[in-house]
Amino acid sequence: MKMISILCPTFGRPYMFERLVNSLRDCADDPGTYEVWAGMDNDEPHKEDYKAVMGHHVHPVICGDRVMISDKFNFMAPMTEKDILAVCDDDVVCE
DSSP: OOEEEEEEOOSOHHHHHHHHHHHHHHOOSSGGGGEEEEEETTOOOOOOHHHOOOBTEEEEEEEEEEEOHHHHHHHHHHHHHHOOOEEEOOOOOOO
């Protein structure tokens, strides 16, 4: 079975990120087939709020100081070991 790594840069919107993660969980036939990487800046004001969303399939990554979105993708991509690499923003909802 193919495994998917989803890279998601986020800043200041833990409620949006949680909505994304919940929608992925609700849509996945098998929750063991994907993981989500949350790319944050060092100065993320809501780091503690993101911890409530973190779990077995969600990995927080501090990418640096005010890192551009494309650089966050490039920073996180080598950390994954899945077959398929996908990118999205924290305002995506799976249906």
